[in-house]
Amino acid sequence: MKLLEYQGKELLQQYGIAVPRGHFCTSAAEVAEACDKLGGQAILKVQIPSGRRGLGGGIQKVQNAREGLAVAESMFQRSYYDFKPAGLLVEKILTVEKELYFSILTDTSTPWFEPLILFSEAGGMEVEELLHNRPEVLHQEHVDPRYGLGTFQLRRMLADLALNAEGKAALSQILSKAWEIYWQCDLELLEINPLAITTSGKLVALDAKLSVDSNAHFRQQNLQEVVFDSRERQAKEVGLSYVELEGNIGLISNGAGLTKFSMDEIVRLGGKPANFLDTGERILRNGIADSLEILAQNPQVERILINVFAGGPRCDVVATKIVEAVREGRHGGKPIFVSLRGRLEEEGSLILRQNPLADVTVLSDFALAVKAVVTGMGREGV
Numbered sequence: 020m021k022l023l024e025y026q027g028k029e030l031l032q033q034y035g036i037a038v039p040r041g042h043f044c045t046s047a048a049e050v051a052e053a054c055d056k057l058g059g060q061a062i063l064k065v066q067i068p069s070g071r072r073g074l075g076g077g078i079q080k081v082q083n084a085r086e087g088l089a090v091a092e093s094m095f096q097r098s099y100y101d102f103k104p105a106g107l108l109v110e111k112i113l114t115v116e117k118e119l120y121f122s123i124l125t126d127t128s129t130p131w132f133e134p135l136i137l138f139s140e141a142g143g144m145e146v147e148e149l150l151h152n153r154p155e156v157l158h159q160e161h162v163d164p165r166y167g168l169g170t171f172q173l174r175r176m177l178a179d180l181a182l183n184a185e186g187k188a189a190l191s192q193i194l195s196k197a198w199e200i201y202w203q204c205d206l207e208l209l210e211i212n213p214l215a216i217t218t219s220g221k222l223v224a225l226d227a228k229l230s231v232d233s234n235a236h237f238r239q240q241n242l243q244e245v246v247f248d249s250r251e252r253q254a255k256e257v258g259l260s261y262v263e264l265e266g267n268i269g270l271i272s273n274g275a276g277l278t279k280f281s282m283d284e285i286v287r288l289g290g291k292p293a294n295f296l297d298t299g300e301r302i303l304r305n306g307i308a309d310s311l312e313i314l315a316q317n318p319q320v321e322r323i324l325i326n327v328f329a330g331g332p333r334c335d336v337v338a339t340k341i342v343e344a345v346r347e348g349r350h351g352g353k354p355i356f357v358s359l360r361g362r363l364e365e366e367g368s369l370i371l372r373q374n375p376l377a378d379v380t381v382l383s384d385f386a387l388a389v390k391a392v393v394t395g396m397g398r399e400g401v
Contacts, residue, residue: 020231020244023066025108027227030204030242031211034196037223041110050091053109054084061087061109065094067102068249070228070265075099080112102249113223118142118213121194123201125208125232126161127279134201136160136168138176138194142213168198186220193222204242205235250313257309258301266291268392269314269323269353273302273332281326281389290393293320303332308344315351323355324392326385334359334367342374354395355379358388 022030028038042053043066054061065077072078077099081087091107119142126135138158158176162168173191180187193214201209208230215225231242254261260275268290272278275297282292294314298306307325314320327337337359344350355378359367371381382388 020233020236020242021068022229022231022242022244023068023105024064024227025066025106026242027229028108028224030200030229031197031224031227034200036193036196036200036211037221038227039110039113039223039225041108043106043108044091045106047088047091047095050107050109051084051088054081054087057109057111059083060112062112063087063090063094064108064110065099065104066106066108067099067104069100069102072099077104113215113225114218115213115215115225116218117216118225119190119216120157120212121197121214122208122210122212123162123197123206124210129161131164133164134162136162136172136176136194136198140180142215162198167202168195182216186216189222200229204229205232205239206230207232250316254296254309254313257305258299259306259310259313260295260297260299261310261313262295263317264292264294265319266293267319267321269293269296269317269320271296271298271307271310271314271323271325273298273306273327273329277326277328281324284386284389285324285393288389288393290389293317300331302327302340303336305340307337307340308347308349311344311350311355315349315353320353322392322395323350323353324388325355325357326388327359327361329359329361329364329367331362333362334364335370336367338367338370341379342370342376345376345379350378352378356388356392357381358385360385 025043031038040057042056044050044053050063060082063079063081065072079090079094081090094107095104120139122137124135126133139156141153141156160172160176173194177187177190182190197209197211200206206229208228210228211224213225215223217223231239251261251263268285270278270281270292272281278295278297282295285292296310298310314323325341327334329337341357357371357379368381371379380391382391
């Protein structure tokens with residue numbers, strides 16, 4: 020459950036983490052009024068459940084209320100990455116001396132799903148860019164959930180930071196408060212990027228991404244997700260478990276474990292998954308068709324991998340559903356690579372071979388299917 024930036028910052032404030040002075044606005048007139056309250060100059064930020072807003076024109080600076088009104092009118096009329104803004108966050112512009120990066124996320128690759136803290140002096144960059152281009156500046160620290168974040172871990176993270184003792188103490192308090200939020204609010208992700216040090220020496224969270232574990236909603240009913248007309252909402256309405264990512268390889272699978280494994284293999288071979296999509300039991304009904312239709316709507320998806328292990332479902336039924344959906348054009352003409360394993364897999368493969376489809380390639384092995392979808396090669400199938 021993703022919180023919008025303004026919601027995340029409200030939560031940070033409740034725990035004593037400073038954020039820029041600002042106002043959440045749902046109309047251009049409110050934006051103009053907010054600019055006046057902030058002294059004229061302000062930064063306008065669209066509130067959507069997606070990153071990279073700046074690249075899409077979703078973050079704009081204005082010099083006065085009149086300009087704020089005109090810019091806001093334009094921003095409210097646009098869509099950003101297929102989302103209409105829920106509102107604009109209007110904030111005071113701060114003078115920044117240094118930007119830091121900080122996040123806590125649930126590391127599902129560890130046996131205990133341990134929280135992982137990422138910290139860097141190179142703030143303002145996407146964490147993926149840090150990992151790829153400057154991994155040496157990104158400090159990683161796992162936290163034992165039985166004991167919580169220790170002071171020795173904070174000291175270790177901040178040891179090489181070019182701050183005086185007072186500055187490190189203040190930063191240590193901020194990180195401790197962030198840990199409290201993560202733990203007490205059942206978060207899967209808390210990211211502050213950048214965590215700014217202003218010219219006056221104050222620590223301020225300039226941006227915030229918070230995601231709540233949907234399984235803990237009964238404990239966190241005060242945290243409500245803003246509902247958008249999106250592909251994720253569309254998938255939820257038809258009973259699919261779908262999370263959109265920023266890659267180019269669409270994935271359809273059955274079972275959360277198999278889906279995550281398939282994503283890991285795509286990444287291992289140099290690809291980027293565009294989504295997590297677990298059809299669950301709907302794979303025997305309209306799960307394949309609905310899934311292909313959702314992936315076809317995403318302009319980022321270039322190729323699609325269907326990886327099914329049939330324990331309960333039957334491969335022949337799944338294969339028939341694939342043929343029907345593709346003939347109906349539900350895939351939008353995007354290349355599809357198929358790996359079917361399990362119950363009646365030979366019959367399923369036979370159905371696909373007897374019904375040749377220009378956009379579908381059937382692979383005899385999952386490893387071959389992943390390699391083919393990542394490279395875009397191997398369209399000859401088997």
